[in-house]
Amino acid sequence: MVHVHRFLKCHYLLCCSVICNQAADLVIELSSTPKPKPDVIPFGTVFTDHMLTIEWNASEGWQAPLIKPFGNLSLHPATSSLHYAIQLYEGLKAYRGDDNKLRFFRPMLNLKRMSNTAKRACLPAFDESEFLECIRRLVETDQDWVPNSDSASLYIRPTFIATEPALGLRKPGSALLYVILCQVGSYFKNKAEPLSMWADPKYTRAWKGGTGDCKMGGNYGCSLFPQYEAEEHGCQQALWLYGEDHQITEAGTMNLFLHWINEDGEEELATPPLDGIILPGVTRLSVLELTRKWGEFKVTERYLTMSQLCLALKQQRVKGMFGSGTASMICPIGHIVYQGEVRDSSRPTEDTAFSLALFQRLKKNKSVICQPISWPGSSHFLKSAGFLATPIVMTRLQEVPRNN
Ligand SMILES: *Cc1c(COP(=O)(O)O)cnc(C)c1O
Ligand SMILES: *[C@@H]1O[C@H](CO)[C@@H](O)[C@H](O)[C@H]1NC(C)=O
Ligand SMILES: *[C@@H]1O[C@H](CO)[C@@H](O)[C@H](O)[C@H]1NC(C)=O
Ligand SMILES: *[C@@H]1O[C@H](CO)[C@@H](O)[C@H](O)[C@H]1NC(C)=O
Secondary structure (H helix, E strand, O other), X not given: OOOOOOXXXXXXXXXXXXXXXXXXXXXXXXXXXXXXXXXXXXXXXXXXXXXXXXXEEOOOEEOOOEEEEOOOOOOXXXXXXXXXXXXXXXXXXXXXXXXXXXXXXXXXXXXXHHHHHHHHOOOOOOOHHHHHHHHHHHHHHOHHHOOOOOOOEEXXXXXXXXXXXXXXXXXXXXXXXXXXXXXXXXXXXOOOOOEEEEEOOOOOOOOOOOOOOOOOHHHHHOOHHHHHHHHXXXXXXXXXXXXXXXXXXXXXXXXXXXXXXXXXXXXXXXXXXXXXXXXXXXXXXXXXXXXXXXXXXXXXXXXOEHHHHHHHHHOOOEEEEEEEEOOOEEEEEEEEEEOOOHHHOOOOOOOHHHHHHHHHHHHHOOOEEOOOOOOOOHHHOOOOOOOEOOOOOOOOOOOOOOOO
């Protein structure tokens, strides 16, 4: 359990005369109308009974954290996060183990990344350990929502928004840090099936000097249009390319790995380096650490281009590709459509035979077809690889703590 010291650091740019708060100040108001827990739900549609909110403003600093019944926010219409996307989020999971104990998957990595993103967004700094302790208390409050299933878990969505009620574009004078929770099964509908990807250099997810290495909402809203174009081309996700040489960067909202025999004839697991345009995924890091520990093949952070990939596919040197991320852990990549004629040809229909034929045709036209990977242990290998934190200490709340 985290020791309760000063809760949230003062604003990193303000002098620290403001009063700082502590996780010990946490106030819990329990819901009097708990919801029934659904069986099967689409991702992120049904939330648990409680949420955590922590308010900040420039004059008073951080206010006492509050766990309260899940409910709507009330925002000023000029709120700067709505106009200028001064906001960010994180995504992590809590699992119920066979021992019935709950565990977070490497949560401090998410909170460190959240701190970095907050700095880039000009949002105030906070103490990561104290924030984690507040999240732990929230999960504890809603612990019955953590599914009792190997393939399901509790998704934790910390969110940080500027709440400055004015139109001037400036560093926000007020902000809201909040956390909501939802059950999550498998993120993708066709779980077993490898993803089909559409790679077109006309769209760019992130660029040098930008915010591609931050989990800011603005990065994702603008990926929707290419995402739908990918679907129009019969693919599930966009494969993001970068630069003149069509570097492969990320797969949808996942980091990307290529398991292949490289140009030098070595077996290699490769992923693009963290050069500012790649989101530093917790799963990515875990895959790198694990496979380096295995020592069974070369593990490299290096640039990969579409021409290298196409050549490797032609020479049958590709063992597999996969995306990595909290939502689906490891997700094999099947087809990649690249430099095809799709836009000029008739669109794929529901007729799968037609779609298949389309892929075959594209294949002959320099497009890429990969075989799905057969990864040991598949999506469960990370969970069982010792990355889960020691169990979250859960004590059932006996009483509603008083306000102050
Ligand atoms: C969140 C995210 C990932 C995966 O990060 P994890 O920490 O492994 O969940 C990869 N790429 C992008 C663009 C992301 O937003
Ligand atoms: C800052 O927050 C405190 C506590 O909620 C509140 O009393 C005060 O009015 C706020 N100040 C501003 C400028 O919004
Ligand atoms: C919260 O907002 C939603 C969507 O606008 C609305 O349907 C719902 O009634 C609101 N809930 C309350 C308690 O106001
Ligand atoms: C490949 O594209 C060319 C035009 O770019 C087209 O004429 C040809 O039919 C395509 N090949 C196949 C197999 O579809």
